[in-house]
Amino acid sequence: MHLTSGYVSIFSVRNVINLGNIVIMEIRYKRILLKLSGESLMGDKQYGIDENRLAEYAKQIKEIAELGIQIGIVIGGGNIFRGLSGASKGFDRVKGDQMGMLATVINGLALGSALTSIGQPAKVLTAVNMFPIGEYYSKWKAIEAMENGEIAVLTGGTGCPYFTTDTGSALRGIEIEADVMLKGTRVDGIYTADPEKDPNAVKYDKITYDEIYIKGLKVMDLTATTLCKENGLPIIVFDMDTPGNLKKVLTGENIGTLVY
Ligand code: UDP
Numbered sequence: 001m002h003l004t005s006g007y008v009s010i011f012s013v014r015n016v017i018n019l020g021n022i023v024i025m026e027i028r029y030k031r032i033l034l035k036l037s038g039e040s041l042m043g044d045k046q047y048g049i050d051e052n053r054l055a056e057y058a059k060q061i062k063e064i065a066e067l068g069i070q071i072g073i074v075i076g077g078g079n080i081f082r083g084l085s086g087a088s089k090g091f092d093r094v095k096g097d098q099m100g101m102l103a104t105v106i107n108g109l110a111l112g113s114a115l116t117s118i119g120q121p122a123k124v125l126t127a128v129n130m131f132p133i134g135e136y137y138s139k140w141k142a143i144e145a146m147e148n149g150e151i152a153v154l155t156g157g158t159g160c161p162y163f164t165t166d167t168g169s170a171l172r173g174i175e176i177e178a179d180v181m182l183k184g185t186r187v188d189g190i191y192t193a194d195p196e197k198d199p200n201a202v203k204y205d206k207i208t209y210d211e212i213y214i215k216g217l218k219v220m221d222l223t224a225t226t227l228c229k230e231n232g233l234p235i236i237v238f239d240m241d242t243p244g245n246l247k248k249v250l251t252g253e254n255i256g257t258l259v260y
Pocket of ligand 1: 036037038039075076077078079081082083084096097098099100101103104156157158159160161162163164165166168
């Protein structure tokens with residue numbers, strides 16, 4: 001049995017107290033915004049959605065919801081379509097971005113249904129009105145859903161072209177008053193260089209927003225970083241593809257990189 005003690009602070013120390021058969025687990029955050037890229041949903045595929053990866057993510061998300069954490073999720077669409085790559089093939093950029101935003105809705109519907117199929121209620125909200133595919137997003141609808149124990153799956157990015165879902169995620173994280181934005185990736189944090197290309201790359205445990213600009217690190221786009229910086233939303237970049245990692249981040253294990 002878990003008794004969760006709610007928000008402590010982003011620098012709080014992990015604390016699990018065992019009282020016989022009662023475990024009191026201190027949770028770092030009360031409300032989070034989780035960003036998942038569309039590409040991560042591909043698993044080992046070249047395109048689209050890998051059902052096993054989707055099911056694995058749903059399981060990890062349910063696990064933290066059961067700790068009493070309120071969860072908003074922004075999901076990308078890169079596994080299906082990106083406006084920028086469409087533009088390079090001759091698509092109109094705005095139309096391409098709209099296709100990309102629709103791709104995020106497809107992914108959100110898939111994630112929402114994977115969650116409900118394992119008994120975790122979820123509500124899909126869309127940045128552009130397309131009821132009944134999802135409900136039209138508002139901050140209050142998202143908060144109401146989270147307070148009712150549903151996962152708020154926030155799709156359609158910002159609803160505007162020329163943005164990314166990283167920026168959508170920063171924006172929604174600020175709007176829903178999340179304590180932290182968790183960016184789940186396939187790399188276990190932020191490195192001095194791309195660890196897949198440079199064997200000497202070193203991982204940061206913590207880094208400031210300004211260091212990201214100064215060092216030119218490709219963590220996420222600068223619009224997203226700036227929004228987080230200006231509104232004091234910390235970011236944790238971590239490897240979401242290792243089962244159990246999401247829970248570890250939230251219960252204080254020092255994995256990933258904190259941006260503050
Ligand atoms: N997009 C957009 N506005 C937004 C968010 C996304 O136009 O606010 C479009 C854009 O074309 C982008 C695509 O949707 O390339 C998919 O999003 P993203 O590339 O961020 O997905 P991810 O890389 O996270 O899978």
